[in-house]
Amino acid sequence: MQIYLPIAEISVNMFAILAMGGAVGFLSGMFGVGGGFLMTPLLIFTGIPPAVAVATGANQIVASSVSGAMGQWRRGNVDIKLGTVLLIGGIIGAVAGVQLVKWLRAMGQIDLFISLAYVTFLGVIGGLMLIESLNAIRRTKSGKSHRRSSSRHNFVHGLPFKMRFHRSKLYISALPPLVLGLIVGLLVALMGVGGGFIVVPAMIYLLRVPTNVVVGTSLFQIVFVTSIVTILHATSNQTVDVVLALMLMLGGVIGAQFGVRAGQYLRGEQMRALLGFMVLAVCLRMAFDLIIRPDELYSLAPVLGGGS
Amino acid sequence: MRYLRALSKFLLPSLIGLTLIIAGQSLPARADGVITDLTSDKVPIEWNFTGANIFLFGAIEGEIRPDNKPDVIVVVKGPEKPLIARKKERIAGVWVNTNPKKVTKVPLYYSVASSRPLRDIAPASLLDGLGIGFEALVGQLTTRFNVDDTKAAERYAEAVVRLMEHDGLYKTGTAGVKIVGDRLFQVNISLEANVPSGAFTADVFLFRGGKLIGRRATELTILKSGFERLVFEFAFDYPFFYGVIAVILALIAGFAATALFRKD
Numbered sequence: 100m101q102i103y104l105p106i107a108e109i110s111v112n113m114f115a116i117l118a119m120g121g122a123v124g125f126l127s128g129m130f131g132v133g134g135g136f137l138m139t140p141l142l143i144f145t146g147i148p149p150a151v152a153v154a155t156g157a158n159q160i161v162a163s164s165v166s167g168a169m170g171q172w173r174r175g176n177v178d179i180k181l182g183t184v185l186l187i188g189g190i191i192g193a194v195a196g197v198q199l200v201k202w203l204r205a206m207g208q209i210d211l212f213i214s215l216a217y218v219t220f221l222g223v224i225g226g227l228m229l230i231e232s233l234n235a236i237r238r239t240k241s242g243k244s245h246r247r248s249s250s251r252h253n254f255v256h257g258l259p260f261k262m263r264f265h266r267s268k269l270y271i272s273a274l275p276p277l278v279l280g281l282i283v284g285l286l287v288a289l290m291g292v293g294g295g296f297i298v299v300p301a302m303i304y305l306l307r308v309p310t311n312v313v314v315g316t317s318l319f320q321i322v323f324v325t326s327i328v329t330i331l332h333a334t335s336n337q338t339v340d341v342v343l344a345l346m347l348m349l350g351g352v353i354g355a356q357f358g359v360r361a362g363q364y365l366r367g368e369q370m371r372a373l374l375g376f377m378v379l380a381v382c383l384r385m386a387f388d389l390i391i392r393p394d395e396l397y398s399l400a401p402v403l404g405g406g407s
Numbered sequence: 408m409r410y411l412r413a414l415s416k417f418l419l420p421s422l423i424g425l426t427l428i429i430a431g432q433s434l435p436a437r438a439d440g441v442i443t444d445l446t447s448d449k450v451p452i453e454w455n456f457t458g459a460n461i462f463l464f465g466a467i468e469g470e471i472r473p474d475n476k477p478d479v480i481v482v483v484k485g486p487e488k489p490l491i492a493r494k495k496e497r498i499a500g501v502w503v504n505t506n507p508k509k510v511t512k513v514p515l516y517y518s519v520a521s522s523r524p525l526r527d528i529a530p531a532s533l534l535d536g537l538g539i540g541f542e543a544l545v546g547q548l549t550t551r552f553n554v555d556d557t558k559a560a561e562r563y564a565e566a567v568v569r570l571m572e573h574d575g576l577y578k579t580g581t582a583g584v585k586i587v588g589d590r591l592f593q594v595n596i597s598l599e600a601n602v603p604s605g606a607f608t609a610d611v612f613l614f615r616g617g618k619l620i621g622r623r624a625t626e627l628t629i630l631k632s633g634f635e636r637l638v639f640e641f642a643f644d645y646p647f648f649y650g651v652i653a654v655i656l657a658l659i660a661g662f663a664a665t666a667l668f669r670k671d
Contacts, residue, residue, distance in 0.1 A: 103600035105639040110600055158653050165661035207493050207504045215501075326654045333650025337642050341653050342635065348657065352664035389501045395573075396495045397566030398504060401488070 106340035107151045113346065119145070120159075120350025127163065127351070128358020129365070130374050133321075135160050135292035136224075138347065140217055140381045147343070149213040150204055154332035154339045155347070156291025160325040162348040163355070164293060168322045171315030178266035178312050182319040184273050185280035185298075189324035192284020197331040200288060204336065205403040211389075216290055218386045224296060225378030232371035239368065255305055267308045267316075275306060280320065287328045293321045458599040463609060465623075467590045477620065478521065478528040479584045480539055480612040481594045485516025485576075485629075486605030492552075492563050508563050511551045515603045516576050517544060520583020520594045529617050537612065537619070541568050541579055575599040604631045 102113040119141055127134030135156050142152035171177055203209040258272030279301050283294035298317040302308040308316070333339040362370065467477055490513045493504040521528060525540050535543040548564035549557065571577040576599065586592045596609075607629050613621035642649045 103635050105635040106642055108601050158657055161654055161657035162661040162664070165658055166665035169662075169665065207491065207507055211501070211503055326657075329654050329657070330647065330650035333642065333653060334646045337646055339642070339650060339653050341638055341642075341649075341656065344653065345656065345660070348660040352660065352668075355664075356668050392497075393495060393502055395566075395570065396502075397563070397570060398493050398495070399567060399570050400491050400493070402491055402509065 102342070102346075104147070104340050104343050106155075106338065107147045107343060109146055111145065111147075111343075115145070116343065116346045117350040120347035121354035122350075123347075124163070124351030124354025125358035125361070126354075126374075126377070128355035128360075129362035130358075130370055131362070132374070133160060133163065133293035133295045134351070136217075136221065136290070136296065136378070137381060139213075139291040140221075140385055142343075143213070144384070147340075148338075149210045150200060150336060150338045151340055151343075153200070153213060153289065153291035154329065154336065155344045157287050157325045157332065158329040158339050158341070158344040159347045159351065160287075160291075160293045161322060161329060162344075163351055164318050164321045164325065168315070168318035171318055174315070176312055176315030177319045178264055178308070178316045179319070180262070181264045181267055181269075181276055181308065181312075182316045184262070184276045185283070185316070185320040186323050188277040188280025188282075189284035189287075189320055190327060192281035192286075193288050193324055193328045193331055194284075195281075196285040196288025197328065197335055200332070200338075201335050207398075207400055213290065214385050214389050218382055218389065220290070221378050221382035221385070225375050225382055227375075228371055228378065229375030232368045232375055235368040236372065255307075267306075267312050269306065269308065271306060279306075280324075283320065284324055284328070287321075287324050288331070293325065295321065458597060458602070461596040461598065463594040463596060463611075465592050465611060467592065467613060475616060476586075476589070478523055478614040479586065479592050480519065480521040480525070480528060480614065481584055481596075482539055482610040482612070483516065483518045483520075483596050484514045484608050484610070486603060486607070487512040487514050489513070490567070492567055494563075494566075508552055508554055508560075510548060510563070510567065511553070513548065513551075513567060513571075514544075515571075515605075516598070516607065517571070518578040518580075518583075518596060520580055520596070522584040522586050522592070528614050529619070533617070533619065539612065541572075541577070544568055544577075574601060576602065598629070600635070602629070602631075604629055604636070 100113045101110045102116075103110045119138075123134040123138045123141065126132075126137060138159065139149075139152045139156045142156065143149050147155075168177075200209060203212050255271055255275050258274050260273045261270055262273045263270050279298060283298055286292050286294040286297065295317055298320070299313055302313045302317065303310060329339055365373075463481060465479075467479070489509060489511050491507050491509050493507050495502045496505045497503075498505075519525070519540055525534055528534075531542065534540050535546055538544065538547060545561065545564045545568055548567055549560045552560040552563050554560040554563065568577055572579075578597070584592055584594050605628070607627050609625045609627060611623045611625075612619060
C-alpha cells in the first residue's frame with residue numbers, strides 16, 4: 100500500500116518501510132546496538148531526502164532507547180551526575196549540529212555532507228569491528244587468549260576541573276565526558292545515530308567507567324539528546340517526518356523482540372564479524388553512489404536563506 | 408443538448424461551462440448543479456494516499472463542420488515559486504552540487520492535455536507564444552534564470568522541466584482531452600500526492616485549422632485535505648510543538664513496546 104510521507108514529500112510502500120524498520124530492529128536486538136547507523140543509510144537508499152532521514156532517525160531512536168533506559172534506571176545502573184555532564188555536552192553538540200545542517204541545506208551540500216560522514220564513519224567502524232572480531236575468532240581457534248593490555252592512567256587523569264562521580268567511583272576531570280557528550284550531540288544531529296558505538300567504548304576505555312553503569316548512563320543521555328535533536332530539527336529545519344518515524348518505530352519494536360532471541364544463538368565474535376561485514380557493505384554502497392556518475396546531474400531545491 | 412446551448416449563450420462566446428467534478432462523483436443527470444462559474448472557486452478534494460483526480464468538462468460553441476473539427480488544448484498551471492537549480496560536477500572523484508542558479512518563478516504544477524498531438528493542432532511558434540507545451544515552458548523558464556549565457560540558462564530550464572516531470576508535477580498527454588460527440592469535451596487532470604495547495608489556473612484553448620479561435624481561463628484553488636496535509640501544515644506552522652509531539656509519540660511508542668513485550 101502506497102503512503103505519502105508529508106515531510107519527505109514522496110510516496111513509499113508502507114510495508115517496505117515497516118519491513119525496513121523491522122529488519123534494522125532485528126539487527127539491533129541481535130547485536131545489542133542502536134541501529135541508527137544502518138537505518139539512516141537505508142532510508143537514503145529508499146529515496147528519502149538525507150536531511151529528513153537523519154532527523155526522523157533521531158526521532159525513532161527516542162522510541163527504541165527509552166525502554167532500555169528506563170529498565171537500566173530501575174536497576175540503578177545510571178550515573179546521573181556523569182549522565183548530566185554528558186548531556187550538557189550533548190546539548191551543545193546538538194545545537195551546533197542542527198545549525199550546521201540548516202546552513203548546509205541552504206548551501207545545497209547537505210546530501211553530500213551526510214554521505215561523506217557516513218562513508219567515513221562506517222568505513223572506520225566496520226573495518227575496526229571486522230579486524231577485531233576476526234582476530235578474536237583466530238585466537239579462540241588457536242586456543243590462545245591474552246588479555247588486553249591497558250595502562251592504569253591515561254591523559255584523562257591529568258586534566259583540570261575534576262569532579263567526583265560517586266556512582267561510577269571516579270574522580271576525573273569533567274572535560275572528557277563533556278567533550279564526549281558534545282561529539283554524541285553532533286553525531287545525533289548530523290547523522291541520526293544514537294552514538295552508542297562511540298560512547299560505550301570511550302566510557303569503558305577512556306573514562307574507566309565500571310561496565311555495569313556504562314550502558315545505563317549512555318542510554319540515559321541518548322534519550323535526552325535524541326529528543327532535543329528531534330525538537331531542534333523540527334523547529335529549524337522542518338525535517339522530522341512523524342508518519343515515517345511511526346512506521347519505523349512499529350517495525351523496529353517488533354523486529355527487536357525477535358532479534359534478541361536470535362542473538363542468543365550466535366557467538367560474540369561471529370556476531371561482531373557479521374555486523375562488521377554489514378556496516379562495510381552499507382559504506383561501500385554509499386561510496387559507490389558518490390563516485391558513479393548520477394543519471395541526473397541537476398537538482399532542484401526551494402530557496403532557503405542564502406543562494407544566488 | 409438544448410440546456411447547454413442556452414447556457415452557452417450568456418456564458419461565453421466560444422466555449423462554455425468549464426466545470427469541475429471531483430473524482431468519484433458521477434455526472435449528475437441534470438446540468439443545473441454542474442455548470443458553475445469557477446472564478447476563484449475553492450476546490451476541496453478528498454485526497455487519498457496517491458493523489459486526486461479532477462474532471463474538467465466543457466462544451467464547444469459555434470458551427471461545427473464535420474470536415475473541419477476544432478481541437479481543444481487544456482493547460483493547467485499551479486502556483487509559482489522561486490527555486491534554486493544546481494548542477495553536479497565531479498570534484499576530487501566525488502559528484503558535488505555546484506553553480507546554484509536561482510529561477511525567479513517556476514510553476515509547481517503544469518499539465519497539458521490535448522485532443523490530438525500538439526504539433527498537429529497548431530504550429531510551434533503559435534504554441535510557444537501561448538505558453539502551451541514543455542518547449543514553450545522551457546523558453547519561459549530560460550528567461551527567468553539570472554544567467555548571462557543563454558545556452559546554459561536553457562540547459563538549466565530543461566533540467567527544471569525534466570525534474571518536475573520526474574516528480575509527476577509536469578505532465579503532457581496527447582490523449583488527455585476526450586471529445587464526446589461534436590461539442591462536449593472532457594479532461595481528466597490527475598494530481599499526485601506531492602502537488603502543492605494553492606491557486607491554479609485551467610486555460611482552455613480552442614483551435615481550428617491551426618488557428619486559435621477561442622480561449623477561456625478559469626481560476627481554481629486546490630485545497631489539499633487529509634491526514635498528511637494536516638501533518639505538513641502543523642510541521643510548518645507550529646514547528647516547535649510539532650517537534651514536542653514527535654518526541655511524545657516516540658516515548659509512548661517506546662513505553663508501549665516495553666509493556667507489550669514484558670516477560671513477566
